[in-house]
Amino acid sequence: MSAANPGAATRSRSPQKTDLKVVRRRKSKGLIKRTGARRWAPLTIMATIAIAGIVSAILLEQVVLAQSAFELTEIRRQLTAAEEDREVLMLEAAKLDSEARIERYARETLGMVDPAPTQVRYIVADIPAARDPGILATAMDRYGRSARAASPGAAVGVTESP
Numbered sequence: 454m455s456a457a458n459p460g461a462a463t464r465s466r467s468p469q470k471t472d473l474k475v476v477r478r479r480k481s482k483g484l485i486k487r488t489g490a491r492r493w494a495p496l497t498i499m500a501t502i503a504i505a506g507i508v509s510a511i512l513l514e515q516v517v518l519a520q521s522a523f524e525l526t527e528i529r530r531q532l533t534a535a536e537e538d539r540e541v542l543m544l545e546a547a548k549l550d551s552e553a554r555i556e557r558y559a560r561e562t563l564g565m566v567d568p569a570p571t572q573v574r575y576i577v578a579d580i581p582a583a584r585d586p587g588i589l590a591t592a593m594d595r596y597g598r599s600a601r602a603a604s605p606g607a608a609v610g611v612t613e614s615p
Contacts, residue, residue: 548554559565
């Protein structure tokens with residue numbers, strides 16, 4: 454303590470009212486508030502991840518749908534081509550199945566000729582009418598009256614062509 458200012462020592466020791474005030478700290482005015490950021494940060498991060506996941510799922514679904522559409526278009530094109538091939542083959546089969554074509558092939562390529570009328574013999578199965586009338590009717594339609602059995606015991610008859 455200095456001798457020049459004797460009153461200064463006594464003033465600091467005496468219980469007088471001081472000019473000090475308690476001042477609360479102000480909140481920072483930055484972009485991120487520290488107290489609120491700590492509460493909302495995990496929620497914000499989770500929401501961002503959820504939104505990114507939803508957007509990714511929607512984009513993936515659109516990609517899969519586009520690929521399926523391309524595959525469907527290709528399958529439809531193949532189906533159309535196969536149907537055209539089938540039509541061509543059916544027309545060719547109809548032409549090959551024609552009786553006139555078969556007869557012409559037999560005559561020209563295989564050298565076949567029509568037999569003489571005296572060489573033709575027909576074998577007719579005679580079925581009794583009492584057993585199965587449906588088969589008898591079919592035989593009569595195909596072979597005429599000669600298909601009817603002369604007697605119920607006759608099984609097969611050989612007739613000469615007229």
